[in-house]
Amino acid sequence: MAAQIYSGEKYASRRREISANLAKRPEFHDSKPLPFMTREEKILESSRKLTLISKHMNEIIDPSDKRELYHLNCEVLGIEGNPMALHGDMFIPALTAQASDEQQEKWLSRALRREIIGTYAQTELGHGTNLRKLETIATYDVDTQEFVLHTPQITALKWWPGNLGKSSNYAVVVALMIIKGKNYGPQTFMVPLRDEKTHQPLKGITIGDIGPKLAYNIVDNGFLGFDHYRIPRTNLLMRHTRVEPDGTFVKPPHAKINYSAMVHVRSYMITGQAIMLAYALTIATRYSSVRRQGQIDTTQPEVKVLEYQTQQHRLFPSIARAYAFVFAGAETVRLYERVLQEVETGNVSLMADLHALTSGLKSVVTHQTAQGIEQARMACGGHGYSQASYISEIFGVAVGGCTYEGENLVMLQQLARYLVKSAGLVQAGQSSKLGPLVAYLGAKSDSTSLIDRTPTPGFAEYVKTFQHIARKQTLKAAQKLFGFMEKGDTREVAWNKSTVELNRASRLHTRLYIVEAFVRRVEEVADPRLKEVLTDLLRLHVNYELLDVAAYALEDGFLSSSQLDYIREQLYFYLAKIRPNAVSLVDSWEFSDRELRSVLGRRDGNVYENLFAWAKASPLNKTDVLPSVDKYLKPLMESARASKL
Numbered sequence: 001m002a003a004q005i006y007s008g009e010k011y012a013s014r015r016r017e018i019s020a021n022l023a024k025r026p027e028f029h030d031s032k033p034l035p036f037m038t039r040e041e042k043i044l045e046s047s048r049k050l051t052l053i054s055k056h057m058n059e060i061i062d063p064s065d066k067r068e069l070y071h072l073n074c075e076v077l078g079i080e081g082n083p084m085a086l087h088g089d090m091f092i093p094a095l096t097a098q099a100s101d102e103q104q105e106k107w108l109s110r111a112l113r114r115e116i117i118g119t120y121a122q123t124e125l126g127h128g129t130n131l132r133k134l135e136t137i138a139t140y141d142v143d144t145q146e147f148v149l150h151t152p153q154i155t156a157l158k159w160w161p162g163n164l165g166k167s168s169n170y171a172v173v174v175a176l177m178i179i180k181g182k183n184y185g186p187q188t189f190m191v192p193l194r195d196e197k198t199h200q201p202l203k204g205i206t207i208g209d210i211g212p213k214l215a216y217n218i219v220d221n222g223f224l225g226f227d228h229y230r231i232p233r234t235n236l237l238m239r240h241t242r243v244e245p246d247g248t249f250v251k252p253p254h255a256k257i258n259y260s261a262m263v264h265v266r267s268y269m270i271t272g273q274a275i276m277l278a279y280a281l282t283i284a285t286r287y288s289s290v291r292r293q294g295q296i297d298t299t300q301p302e303v304k305v306l307e308y309q310t311q312q313h314r315l316f317p318s319i320a321r322a323y324a325f326v327f328a329g330a331e332t333v334r335l336y337e338r339v340l341q342e343v344e345t346g347n348v349s350l351m352a353d354l355h356a357l358t359s360g361l362k363s364v365v366t367h368q369t370a371q372g373i374e375q376a377r378m379a380c381g382g383h384g385y386s387q388a389s390y391i392s393e394i395f396g397v398a399v400g401g402c403t404y405e406g407e408n409l410v411m412l413q414q415l416a417r418y419l420v421k422s423a424g425l426v427q428a429g430q431s432s433k434l435g436p437l438v439a440y441l442g443a444k445s446d447s448t449s450l451i452d453r454t455p456t457p458g459f460a461e462y463v464k465t466f467q468h469i470a471r472k473q474t475l476k477a478a479q480k481l482f483g484f485m486e487k488g489d490t491r492e493v494a495w496n497k498s499t500v501e502l503n504r505a506s507r508l509h510t511r512l513y514i515v516e517a518f519v520r521r522v523e524e525v526a527d528p529r530l531k532e533v534l535t536d537l538l539r540l541h542v543n544y545e546l547l548d549v550a551a552y553a554l555e556d557g558f559l560s561s562s563q564l565d566y567i568r569e570q571l572y573f574y575l576a577k578i579r580p581n582a583v584s585l586v587d588s589w590e591f592s593d594r595e596l597r598s599v600l601g602r603r604d605g606n607v608y609e610n611l612f613a614w615a616k617a618s619p620l621n622k623t624d625v626l627p628s629v630d631k632y633l634k635p636l637m638e639s640a641r642a643s644k645l
């Protein structure tokens, strides 16, 4: 099963080898539990381990393999980030996609050797979403052939870039490019920030950390201001866009090619989110198979809480989602790599499809992941609330994905633009022009679903029902938009009056895509034992998801209320059928205890002994009497006693 999850036996077994190798190297392990450390201690500890990784990486992984590096980082550094997180997640991808060969020779090679540390500085105090209104300006000075970077007011300060605050000495900075008074929109520049020897900020740079956050606190998200700071013309990233010495601007082959680092993260983060969801579910499912509370048969001992249908309903549909997401994530990464290669040859035809797909997936997957993690926490009762479970940290890190790389409700609108265009083609009788991801919009719906009438409910009927729902909502939302426009609203006003419905269409389209990706993967499985278990999980998934969106199919009679009952019964059937495999389904992700960092979710299942040992190790228990008691509580009680006398 691990080979299914990790798209092949090769990587699944490499993960095992890497974990086994690390198990023998205590210097790579957390020196104490992360929840017992201050932010400064965590950053120090993470930097220590990062240095070890850089020194010994070649002995443990093939450094050119992204997935091996990712696993090494998960084991050693963990999810709370590290001082070079953005270096790998965005700085290197931005240089790879946007720097010219000559620039790559100069900077990318140094970045890969870790001679310099970089980040991606785009968001500002006043603007994150609306890139066209960024306020940092890069004005071209023809005389000196330099760009002058400047922060004209406080809202123009860069704000949020990860590892900008304290760690990075370079950044890919996004600024509005002005040449001879003309605004050429957001462009990307390679900018030195700190002296390479002293790490002191360079003259003209104001820089620092933005303070603690909900989670992800090992990362020093930062602020950055420029005071008429000069960089050479050749620091504009020039793989696709160019500015000649005389200020002539050479247009890129696609207007949004500069957004590639964002599309890179959106493509990869689907897998990252699936893994975080699987972390939380591993912890909650293992714990639920140890925790006994209450009885189902009063003549029998207390049961494991995992026997309760409510607990199964709380956890198993999310287990199915974690599988669905990791399968969809693998497809997305393949598409991204393909588009990256095609862009190299000047073919930008798939950029819009990739952008639409990743915008929708990013939004739906992060939202459902956060929901699933929070349910996993609650499924652990009181112990879920303790940082010993580590689920609160997993939640805090994962939920950031709802905001970063484009706020979810905004990104759903990007997909909606694509859907509306497609709906326009359907309306104009040009369905043959629809791309493969939206071809179903042009198909004709059956009048009712046959979900309960096929002898062995296959997935085709479910897919047809999801298609019906997504098609109906897309056409309806587009109609609403066109209707407002026909009545005289501008497109922007009409859009704003239709966005709740448009975003619903985007979610339904994306959920259909996820179901289809799951079906595609299960169809490929050759081993009959695996196929059976994955088919059960997929059946659970389609019934759960369909129930969640059934209102759309009930309102036009596509589904009847008796079919709804059928779907519910199927759901309950598969909850019970999956129960014996539940622990194996989470164990199949093969997370080591070191990677999970959860006292509650350890493989040995010795929950109570482990919790007691953890609590005793808490910094507060180092002494029996805290200074706060000596200083305040004892005098308080003493004075209360004295006043009574």
Ligand SMILES: CCCCCCCC/C=C\CCCCCCCCCC(=O)SCCNC(=O)CCNC(=O)[C@H](O)C(C)(C)COP(=O)(O)OP(=O)(O)OC[C@H]1O[C@@H](n2cnc3c(N)ncnc32)[C@H](O)[C@@H]1OP(=O)(O)O
Residues within 6 Å of the ligand: 066, 067, 070, 089, 090, 120, 122, 123, 128, 129, 130, 131, 132, 162, 256, 259, 260, 262, 263, 265, 268, 269, 270, 271, 272, 273, 333, 351, 352, 355, 403, 404, 405, 406, 407, 410, 414, 417, 418
């Ligand atoms: C297999 C390996 C396993 C390893 C697994 C690895 C797992 C690793 C996991 C995770 C790592 C994650 C760690 C992340 C750490 C945190 C990082 C956080 C970093 C950041 O947040 S950086 C800042 C991100 N900021 C944003 O995302 C801003 C959001 N805003 C925008 O993107 C844009 O402004 C906008 C898209 C919303 C709008 O742009 P605008 O220029 O105004 O364009 P529009 O007018 O709306 O659209 C015009 C037209 O362009 C099309 N378009 C827009 N963007 C793109 C694009 N990128 N590509 C193609 N086309 C695009 C748009 O659709 C319109 O088209 P149309 O006119 O409709 O045809």
Ligand SMILES: Cc1cc2nc3c(=O)[nH]c(=O)nc-3n(C[C@H](O)[C@H](O)[C@H](O)COP(=O)(O)OP(=O)(O)OC[C@H]3O[C@@H](n4cnc5c(N)ncnc54)[C@H](O)[C@@H]3O)c2cc1C
Residues within 6 Å of the ligand: 086, 120, 121, 122, 123, 126, 127, 128, 129, 130, 159, 160, 161, 162, 216, 221, 400, 403, 404, 405, 406, 407, 408, 409, 410
């Ligand atoms: C953990 C984390 C790490 C980050 N790392 C980086 C980084 O490394 N580099 C970097 O540059 N940035 C980074 N960011 C910033 C991040 O990319 C932005 O916060 C994000 O893009 C959202 O933008 P915003 O903060 O401006 O939100 P806003 O756009 O102000 O959103 C506020 C609200 O307004 C709504 N809204 C905004 N515009 C519209 C619209 N057009 N239609 C409808 N509703 C709208 C949103 O839906 C939301 O409800 C990070 C953020 C976080 C949380």
